Amino acid sequence: MVNSLSGYKSANLIATCDRNSNTNVAIFSSLVHLGSSPALVGFIMRPDSVARHTLDNIKQTDQFTINHVNENIWQQAHQTAARYPRDTSEFSATGLTERFVPGFTAPLIDESELCYMLKLAEIIPIELNGTLLVIGEIKTLFCNPNAIKEDGYIDIEHLGTVAISGLDSYHKTQRLSRLSYPKTDRKPSTISINGR
Numbered sequence: 142m143v144n145s146l147s148g149y150k151s152a153n154l155i156a157t158c159d160r161n162s163n164t165n166v167a168i169f170s171s172l173v174h175l176g177s178s179p180a181l182v183g184f185i186m187r188p189d190s191v192a193r194h195t196l197d198n199i200k201q202t203d204q205f206t207i208n209h210v211n212e213n214i215w216q217q218a219h220q221t222a223a224r225y226p227r228d229t230s231e232f233s234a235t236g237l238t239e240r241f242v243p244g245f246t247a248p249l250i251d252e253s254e255l256c257y258m259l260k261l262a263e264i265i266p267i268e269l270n271g272t273l274l275v276i277g278e279i280k281t282l283f284c285n286p287n288a289i290k291e292d293g294y295i296d297i298e299h300l301g302t303v304a305i306s307g308l309d310s311y312h313k314t315q316r317l318s319r320l321s322y323p324k325t326d327r328k329p330s331t332i333s334i335n336g337r
Contacts, residue, residue, distance in 0.1 A: 144307045145306055145307040148306065149305070149312060150170040150171070150172075150304060150305050151209075151304060152168065152170060152209070152218065152302070152303050152305045153168070153169050153170070153184075153207050153209060153210060154166050154168055154207075154208040154250055155168075155184065155205055155206070155208075156206045156208060156232075156247055156249065156250055157198035157202070157206075157247050158198060158204075158246045158247050159194075159198045159201050159202070160201045160202060162246075163228070163230065164230045164231075164232055164239055164248055165194045165230065165231060166208075166221050166230075166231045166232055166237060166248075166250065167221050167222065168210065168218045168222050169184050171184050171185035172184045172207065179278050180279035181262060181276055181277070182207065183275060183276040184207075184274075184275055185272050185273070185274060186272060186274075186275050188271035188272060194227055196273070196275070198247075199275065200261075203260055203261040204245060204246050204258070204259070204260060204261070205247045205258075206245075206247045206248065206249050206250075207256065207259065208249060208250040208253035208255075208256035209253050209256065209300065210253070210303050210311075211252070211253065211300060211301040211302055212301040212303060212313065213252060213301065214237065214250075214252045215303050215311045217235040217236055218235075218237075219311070220234070220235045221237075232248075237250050238250065238251035238252060239251070242281070245281075249283060254284065254285045254302070255282075255283070255285070255288070255295065255297065255302065256282075256283050256284075257279050257283065258280045259278060259279055260278050261276075261277055262276045262277055263276045264276070284300075288300050294319070294334075298314060298315070302314075319331065319332045319333070319334065
């Protein structure tokens with residue numbers, strides 16, 4: 142019940158690689174935008190009462206990737222939450238495809254239409270419940286160019302990106318509209334999907 146209270150959340154796969162080139166991928170719904178300059182994204186890591194391969198790998202390499210879950214891979218993405226042993230890559234276990242970029246150890250997910258590479262910036266312990274806020278700085282972005290509009294807006298519906306509610310409910314979305322920047326002297330107006 143408590144997991145459902147925050148409503149729709151983004152569905153993302155975080156991919157990592159350890160110093161021995163063993164890959165890992167896990168689904169997360171706790172992603173949060175922290176700033177644009179520098180471009181920072183954070184996610185919550187649950188307490189390390191069990192092995193946390195994602196966290197261990199990030200600490201080893203200072204790198205990770207974030208990959209949007211879409212309509213074609215949501216079931217495989219969900220399966221990455223299973224507790225596979227360290228020597229089993231969730232990529233091979235779920236049929237997701239690794240894509241490596243020269244100079245970066247963490248893989249991208251080839252089936253994702255929007256993914257980005259991050260360098261670890263900071264890990265902040267949250268003493269209240271033993272979780273960690275893991276913050277990364279975005280270094281490189283990969284996106285289907287047809288989804289990027291003239292004003293920089295990324296049309297995630299065009300990419301088939303899905304959302305999560307609770308721990309196990311997946312959703313397609315339907316945009317109501319884009320609205321102009323709010324001003325005190327006027328009501329917002331609808332802007333086109335292309336940003337004009």
